[in-house]
Amino acid sequence: MSNFPLTYKLSWLPRLLKPSLAGDRQGFLPPQATLLSPMPVRTRRLVFLGDISAVANREAPEIEGQLRGVISSADLVIGNCESPVVEKIRRPLGTAAGTRHAMTPLFLAETMAAAGMAPSKLLLSLANNHMLDQDQDGYAETREALASAGIATIGAAEDRLLREIELGGVTVAFAAFTEWRNTGREAFAGRVTMLADLAERDFATLRGAKADLVCVVAHWDREFRHFPQRATRKLARSLTQAGAGLIVGHHAHVLQPAHRIGQTLTAYGLGDFLGTALPRIPWPARLGAVLVVEVSLDPSTRGRVAAYRFVPFLRERLGRRERLVPLEAKTGSLSNKARRRFAAIFPGARMPD
Structure with missing residues (x-):
């Protein structure tokens, strides 16, 4: 059985049809800022993607050149692998309905090519509620497929709670967890890292990290709500107190x-990097962002987040696939609504009409 509360399950469809702007809006940041002054002379670039899934796609996406350029400029790309990577479908009815996720190794490879991502520069989190959607054999096949492709992972028991990656002068320790699961505790145990695993002994693993930067990739909060729950903000504070210098979340499917x-x-x-629900969904769930983070290499500030920017985009329907287009390149009534929504989420956002 999943661990989603009944009230959460009942709210899923209404919130999908009309993503919510309700909630506490205090204390949030603009869509881009320099956090260190002076700006470090040298940095390493991390680029974070949202949820990656083939549920709304039969073919790999088209990614507009400017957005592709942002992604391919990264020293490391980090995303959430929202679907098991399998050739064999174990749950055909649920998969056809979109409730059981799956994507083929070919789909993932073609998506990486479309985004300009080299496997050696990609880090995927497996800590999400869909990772056992194709059963335990599907999980094992996913592990094998990603390893064969040369793609590093976090959030699986085999990865341990921390994975250190050296990025040419700065060491980043990555941890990942999921707050939610779609199936029983026993299936996830020993396979996918849950919040309780990372939180053991007051986040002792994070507190003991020796890396220049600790980054936590979190599968948390509630779907189709633009503003995080109070409990999620409290958890962010706990992760910060345990030593996380950067936290990036997934699961809400909206920005x-x-x-x-x-x-x-x-x-x-x-939000979603690729659609994780239906091929055609209300426009707020088609608004996502790529997060670019510059990490300092300078000796006095090594490992600190020097600057960040959110690059918003819209996912358009293009037959059997989606096309990802930067929001600033779009015109028309839909793009204007999306700009207003982006400005409602990020104070001080300024985008051309």
Whole structure:
């Protein structure tokens, strides 16, 4: 059984049809800022993507050149692998209905090519509620497929709670967890990292990290709500106190704001990178963002987040696939609504009409 409360399950469809702007809007950040002054002479660039899934796609996406350029400029790209990567479908009825996720290795490879991502520069989190959607054999196949492709992972028991990655002068320790699961506790145990696993002994693993920067990739909060729940903001503070210098969230499937606690940057949710629900959904769920984070290499500030920017985009329907287009390149009534929504989430957002 899943661990979603009944009230959450009952709210899923209404919120999908009309994503909510309700909630506390205090203390959030603009869509881009320089956080260190002076700006470091040298940095390493992390680019974060939202949820990656083939549910709304039969073919790999088209990604407009400017957005592709942002992604391909990264020293490391980090995303959430929202679907098991399998050739064999174990749950055909649920998969056809979109409630059981799956994508093929070919779809993932073609998506990486469309985004300009090299496998050696990609880090995927497996800590999400859909990772057992194709059963335990599907999970094992996913692990094998990603390893064969040369793609590193976090959020699986085999990855341990922290994975350190050296990025040419700065060491980043990545942790990932999911607050939610679609199936029983026993299936996830020993496979996918849950919040309780990371939180053991007051986040002792994070507190003991020796890296220059600790980054937590969190699958949390509630779907189709633009502003995080009070409990999610409290959890962000706990992760910060345990030593996280950067927190990036997924699962809401709509764009959420950013917050700064001390020196820690928290991006609560990036929305979907590729559609995880139906091929045609209400427009607020088609608004997502790529998060670009510059990490300092300078000796006095090594490992600190020096600057960030959210690059918003819209996912358009293009037959059997989606096309990802930067919001600033779009015109018309839909793009104007999307700009207003982006400005409602990020104070001080300024985008051309």
